[in-house]
Amino acid sequence: MSNVPLLEVDDVSIEFRTRSGVVKALEDVSFTVAKGEIVGLVGESGSGKSVSAYAAMGILDAAGVVTKGRIAYQGMAINGAKERDLQALRGREMSMIFQSPRTALNPIRTVGRQIGDVLRRHGGATRQNWRERAIAALAQVRIPDPARRAEAYPFELSGGMCQRICIAMALACEPKLLIADEPTTGLDVTTQAAIMDLIANLCRARGMGALLITHDLHLAAESCDRIVVMHAGHVVETGPVQALFARPLHPYTASLLAATPSPDRSLDDIGAIPGNLPDLRAPLPPCRYRTRCQRALEVCDREPLPALVEGKKEGTQGAFGPLHPQPTANAAGQLRSGDGSAVAPGGTGGQNPPHPNHHTVRCWNPLRTEEAA
Amino acid sequence: MAPLLEVEHLTKIYSLGGGTKAGRWLKQRLTNTVPHQPRLHAVDDVSFTIEPGESLGLVGESGCGKSTLVTMLVRLSDPTAGVIRFEGRDISAIPAKRFGRTADRGRIQVVFQDPHESLNPRHTAFDVIAEPLRRLQAMNGKALEAKVRETAERVGLPDTLLGRFPHQLSGGQKARVNIARAIAPEPRLLVLDEPTSALDVSVQAVILKLLDRLRRELGMSYLFVSHDLNVVRLLCDRVMVMYLGRVAELGPAHDVFTEPGHPYTRALISAIPGAAPPGGPVRLEGDPKSPIDPDPNACRFHGRCPIGKELCAGTAPPWVPLGPAHGTACHFARR
DSSP: OOSOOSEEEEEEEEEEEETTEEEEEEEEEEEEEOTTOEEEEEOOTTSSHHHHHHHHHTOOOTTEEEEEEEEEETTEEOTTOOHHHHHHHBTTTEEEEOSSHHHHSOTTSOHHHHHHHHHHHHSOOOTTTHHHHHHHHHHHTTOSSHHHHTTOOGGGSOHHHHHHHHHHHHHTTOOSEEEEESTTTTSOHHHHHHHHHHHHHHHHHHOOEEEEEESOHHHHHHHOSEEEEEETTEEEEEEEHHHHHHSOOSHHHHHHHHHSOOTTOOTTTOOOOOSOOOOTTSOOOSSTTGGGOSSOOGGGGTSOOOOEEOSSOTTOOSSOOOOBOOTTTTSTTOOOOSSGGGSOTTOOSSSSOOOTTSOEEOOSSOOOHHHHO | OOOSEEEEEEEEEEEOOSOOHHHHHHHHHHHOSOOOOOEEEEEEEEEEEEOTTOEEEEEOOTTSSHHHHHHHHTTSSOOSEEEEEETTEEOTTSOHHHHTTSTHHHHEEEEOSOTTTSSOTTSOHHHHHHHHHHHHHOOOHHHHHHHHHHHHHHTTOOGGGTTOOGGGSOHHHHHHHHHHHHHTTOOSEEEEESTTTTSOHHHHHHHHHHHHHHHHHHTOEEEEEOSOHHHHHHHOSEEEEEETTEEEEEEEHHHHHHSOOSHHHHHHHHHSTTOOOTTSOOOOOSOOOOSBSOOTTSOTTTTTOTTOOHHHHHSOOOEEEOSSSOEEEOTTOOO
């Protein structure tokens, strides 16, 4: 396998043209998903997580327009591709678990048939064997008594059960890329653990890549390899999971972490994030976190967002180096390494996005090591 | 001090299938046998108390009877057997249909799950908060308006938002309207059914702090239903763990989380993302048994339990005290 990532979202901006104005839903968003890794996309609702996923699947609403950048699946462009080509990809190559399982299922078809439909369209199942393959898919997501459940209609099943049906459907054709939009919200912790184990096993065993959209930071920390933090349509921070959670660089990531209840925190220790997401229809400052940020500098109002990368290479975490400011920050605001020394060996610098394992942040005043601790 | 709420041997059984009442009667007369009717044990012999000003957490998987228990406690459905005593009065004898007109309706209030869907889309925030005051306390005019404004202020809802409809409010604001609606009639017991599960973490923190403050200011008791154990730990003094209609474990929150006695509680705690349980993660296989006609002489957790033995299949576990206020229903409880 060459080093072409499974999914590449490069400098993408998306607008929605609505009656009440143009919503700048995404701006300069870049991230990649490689084979066998789970990438977590985290942020508040309205931060553009689902829009990114829809764009990656090529199923944006008609009002949504990709105004800039490139989305590619294994090197093949998704934006601008023909619908027929996309249909060949969906299901077999990439598939998606949607939010709200009840509305994602067809209410007047039994769940076994719905999974069978997917298998016959994309998975090469025949008239003879689709039923047993659908039942096997149900068994894989630990649905008890799958043969009986396959005959049930969605309304006869609980929310958690419908959720697992959607997951079974997405995994039925063994996709290479799985996009999971809040796959475990509303599930019990025990079922959630089982589902996440299943996804992690598939990634390990088959080299499936997964993009996990969630607002549960603990879940992301436990199951993902890398994290992409979004806020109001911007990617504000990306990095390997341990580094990002141990030393968040962006003030938004830090406050998200501080707001999350955890076993060793009391109610006084958790802090809320002041303010709300900005209105994406109005003219926006270069940094969309500006109004909620307590570390804002005067430069934040003036200059476009910088792209910074953690100063040291991987493996030298003890000696956390200084952040290198991007010297040419106005060049499309693309996430780039600051200077050659910070790029992983082989990186050409300048042209390519940073090495995926680097910890990058887009902020003029990121948290330094001593503050993050 | 007497407990605010005392629940004794509360049971809810739903009869399933078997056709109509007349059909069953006819069949019985014709065949001269009593036809077996499957019975679903949603809540089975549950007893606990809530002290004034106390916050009790109720956790368990979906389908374990949490919601059935809650609907009985707030008297929206009638128990099959058992007693609910509220401030010393037996309220389980009043049919659910009539309870809405008693004074206790205002003293037991619920904050429902999902603030996005539990508000009437055609009511403004003001109407939503005013509704229980109009109905239960026959307030109107100036007094009503003053009370609504006071309640809104208490939950941190700006005055200017009172005229808005739900679709014009954010998730956090809707949650505040819901809480204001519930506390307007000044309840003694507030039942919170997953109040923050539909909210973002950033908003969740604010709402949890608000709930904690309200409890101290107004001296209410909480029954906090949730499956987010991290949230339960933050807000609750005691925790009750339910499994398949039965109480699996009940005790002070700190003790239950640090020294769980029941294997199910251990599995639940170990499934919390980010938690590092003592003794490594415990993963449960399969799903709970069916709540229909459960074997009365077996542990409900048997078959899924990592330490289950033959004894568990033949004898229902007794209640094993683990501390002054801590106990569990398990033969092999860790003491």
